[in-house]
Amino acid sequence: MEQIKLEYFGEEFKRLQSLNPDAFLSKVRKEGFETFNNKGLPTHKNEEWKYSGATVSNLFKKEYQLPEDAKHVQVSKDDIDEMRLPGFENANELVFVNGKFIPELSTIRTSQEQLVVMPLEEAENSNYKEIVKENLGKSNIFINDGIHALNTSFIYGGVFIYAVKKQIIENPVYLYHISDARDNHILAQPRSLVFLDERSKLQIVESYKTIGSMDSFTNEVAEVVVNTDAILEYYKIQNDKISASQVATTHVRQIGKSFAHTLVLSLNGGTIRNNTNMIMEAEGNEAHMYGLYLLKGKTHVDNHTLVDNTMPNCFSNELYKGVIDDSATGVFSGKIYVRPDAQKTNAYQSNNNILLSDNASVNSKPQLEIYADDVKCSHGCTVGRLDEEALFYLRARGISKEHAQAMLLQAFASNIVEQIKIEPLREYAEELITARLSEVNMEE
Amino acid sequence: MLSIKNLHASVEGKEILKGINLEVNAGEVHAIMGPNGSGKSTLASVLAGREEYEVTDGSVEFLGKDILELSPEDRAREGLFLAFQYPVEIPGVSTVNFIKTAVNEKRKYHGEEPLDAVSFMKLMKEKMNLVEINKSLLTRSINEGFSGGEKKKNEIFQMAMLEPKLTILDETDSGLDIDALRIVASGVNKLRDENRAIVVITHYQRLLDYLQPDFVHVLLNGKIVKNGTKELALELEEKGYDFIKEEFNPSVVS
Numbered sequence: 292m293e294q295i296k297l298e299y300f301g302e303e304f305k306r307l308q309s310l311n312p313d314a315f316l317s318k319v320r321k322e323g324f325e326t327f328n329n330k331g332l333p334t335h336k337n338e339e340w341k342y343s344g345a346t347v348s349n350l351f352k353k354e355y356q357l358p359e360d361a362k363h364v365q366v367s368k369d370d371i372d373e374m375r376l377p378g379f380e381n382a383n384e385l386v387f388v389n390g391k392f393i394p395e396l397s398t399i400r401t402s403q404e405q406l407v408v409m410p411l412e413e414a415e416n417s418n419y420k421e422i423v424k425e426n427l428g429k430s431n432i433f434i435n436d437g438i439h440a441l442n443t444s445f446i447y448g449g450v451f452i453y454a455v456k457k458q459i460i461e462n463p464v465y466l467y468h469i470s471d472a473r474d475n476h477i478l479a480q481p482r483s484l485v486f487l488d489e490r491s492k493l494q495i496v497e498s499y500k501t502i503g504s505m506d507s508f509t510n511e512v513a514e515v516v517v518n519t520d521a522i523l524e525y526y527k528i529q530n531d532k533i534s535a536s537q538v539a540t541t542h543v544r545q546i547g548k549s550f551a552h553t554l555v556l557s558l559n560g561g562t563i564r565n566n567t568n569m570i571m572e573a574e575g576n577e578a579h580m581y582g583l584y585l586l587k588g589k590t591h592v593d594n595h596t597l598v599d600n601t602m603p604n605c606f607s608n609e610l611y612k613g614v615i616d617d618s619a620t621g622v623f624s625g626k627i628y629v630r631p632d633a634q635k636t637n638a639y640q641s642n643n644n645i646l647l648s649d650n651a652s653v654n655s656k657p658q659l660e661i662y663a664d665d666v667k668c669s670h671g672c673t674v675g676r677l678d679e680e681a682l683f684y685l686r687a688r689g690i691s692k693e694h695a696q697a698m699l700l701q702a703f704a705s706n707i708v709e710q711i712k713i714e715p716l717r718e719y720a721e722e723l724i725t726a727r728l729s730e731v732n733m734e735e
Numbered sequence: 736m737l738s739i740k741n742l743h744a745s746v747e748g749k750e751i752l753k754g755i756n757l758e759v760n761a762g763e764v765h766a767i768m769g770p771n772g773s774g775k776s777t778l779a780s781v782l783a784g785r786e787e788y789e790v791t792d793g794s795v796e797f798l799g800k801d802i803l804e805l806s807p808e809d810r811a812r813e814g815l816f817l818a819f820q821y822p823v824e825i826p827g828v829s830t831v832n833f834i835k836t837a838v839n840e841k842r843k844y845h846g847e848e849p850l851d852a853v854s855f856m857k858l859m860k861e862k863m864n865l866v867e868i869n870k871s872l873l874t875r876s877i878n879e880g881f882s883g884g885e886k887k888k889n890e891i892f893q894m895a896m897l898e899p900k901l902t903i904l905d906e907t908d909s910g911l912d913i914d915a916l917r918i919v920a921s922g923v924n925k926l927r928d929e930n931r932a933i934v935v936i937t938h939y940q941r942l943l944d945y946l947q948p949d950f951v952h953v954l955l956n957g958k959i960v961k962n963g964t965k966e967l968a969l970e971l972e973e974k975g976y977d978f979i980k981e982e983f984n985p986s987v988v989s
Binding site for chain 1: 806812817819822823836837840876877897
């Protein structure tokens with residue numbers, strides 16, 4: 292049997308550290324690599340990785356090419372054009388190739404007075420160095436596993452995004468993650484630090500594309516900090532090949548009374564693990580977290596959420612929905628943590644699933660840990676088949692079975708899709724979903 | 736138009752219909768009455784094509800076609816309409832979109848072009864007046880949060896839009912107050928003509944006061960045990976079902 296190979300990470304780590312040993316980033320990487328060596332890759336014995344640990348670890352039986360730097364990028368303008376998302380004309384488009392931010396391929400449309408975008412290495416020595424030192428790596432405390440540490444071990448070529456105080460940024464930020472797997476299996480580890488200063492508003496959209504027939508593994512960490520009265524919208528569209536797997540962590544800290552809105556749409560890919568964390572560090576925060584996964588084939592999608600209420604009067608609402616076909620698998624694991632000081636917390640969570648085939652499966656696991664006494668928390672999950680009564684009702688009016696199924700599934704998905712506030716992107720998502728759901732052919 | 740011969744049907748292995756015979760011609764209104772559990776709604780479900788019912792014997796011809804071979808959607812497209820006893824609530828699917836899809840799938844089946852938006856709106860307006868249904872209901876999700884009366888009105892509205900040859904009203908009167916009953920009945924009456932037939936399945940006389948059926952059949956234990964005219968319905972209303980039960984199955988009533 293093939294073994295999991297990790298030795299080559301050590302060599303690459305040494306090389307990276309030798310470049311600029313005294314830099315702040317080197318210290319962060321060093322801590323990351325120590326954790327990685329201690330923890331190793333997650334297994335199913337780790338409760339947080341019960342349903343995905345084995346699959347993800349197995350992906351490391353192959354040796355990946357670790358991208359050294361962005362110097363010899365082979366990605367062309369055409370490759371980028373192919374993955375541009377609707378609304379790109381008005382977007383700030385940031386291109387990552389094999390996990391590295393490539394300024395030359397990126398287009399920034401918002402002025403520097405409103406939005407600052409620069410490589411992390413540059414940010415470390417810029418006017419924003421305090422923000423970087425204060426905030427980079429804060430997610431390590433919450434996600435204390437080897438995969439996360441692996442990203443931290445190789446922070447290089449990441450991006451720093453800063454929304455300036457009082458700026459409502461009209462142009463969303465689109466992050467295109469391209470894995471160039473034409474010659475080798477690729478491990479891409481994008482890292483970003485996003486800071487929304489007071490009273491700013493920023494919309495971020497991420498999407499992923501693998502070029503070539505080899506495998507890609509994207510191990511991404513985005514740390515997002517939301518200051519007082521700022522508004523964050525964060526969208527992720529996962530629609531890559533079956534040979535493309537990823538662990539995508541979005542770690543949001545609401546450090547002042549602010550508003551956050553996240554949505555993950557998963558359609559295609561190999562093994563996908565999403566960590567979406569919302570850390571309520573100030574009183575009166577509000578967060579809305581949505582997810583929609585429409586799975587077929589052998590795709591595995593594991594949505595892991597955490598809402599950590601550390602201060603009073605925070606509100607959070609999570610709604611995740613899934614339609615699972617063929618032998619695809621879904622996981623929803625939602626943790627709500629209410630710490631002793633977090634009185635008057637309102638935290639709601641709901642996960643609904645429709646299984647379309649006998650081989651499809653889903654595991655849904657709500658976890659509420661409440662250490663305050665004056666709170667309102669609820670959770671609920673459902674797993675079922677399409678409503679036969681509703682299906683018959685539509686058919687009894689002359690609507691074909693296939694069309695009736697698509698109508699019902701679309702209705703099921705609709706209250707998630709309508710949470711995409713960027714109009715061209717919402718229309719695009721609707722098209723993708725319509726196409727997906729009308730190809731569904733249920734077993735008799 | 737509809738010819739049911741020796742129809743036997745069972746659900747989960749239990750025989751519910753035990754040899755139904757019924758002939759319905761164009762222009763006629765038939766009432767099927769009977770106590771709870773006699774098989775009335777099963778008959779409606781079997782005709783509409785509900786899959787959990789298994790036809791074990793007999794035949795059903797509709798406009799010369801063996802409809803037992805057809806899917807529920809094809810039966811509907813051929814001109815059969817079942818007004819549900821319990822119309823289903825479907826959140827997220829707008830009523831207008833649903834009816835438009837239904838109308839156009841039927842047109843497509845008959846080789847006709849789909850209705851454009853203008854013609855469809857015109858048709859809808861006309862039929863809305865006919866059944867006195869409020870437009871605001873139609874912009875909402877199908878039956879979601881509708882009152883009992885609104886749901887039944889919506890059934891009759893769909894019937895008006897689809898212009899079926901044969902309508903089966905499955906206990907459409909249940910749960911209706913007197914005003915809603917009057918509106919629903921007058922909607923049905925407006926759609927009556929010599930080319931269409933209606934089968935009214937009901938427990939009570941009150942809907943029949945408005946609809947004035949040509950024939951009344953009494954269903955008991957999965958069989959039609961008595962045929963008559965509207966006077967039979969009045970007799971049932973007066974005496975209850977016991978006199979029929981005594982006549983045909985004395986052991987049921989002690």
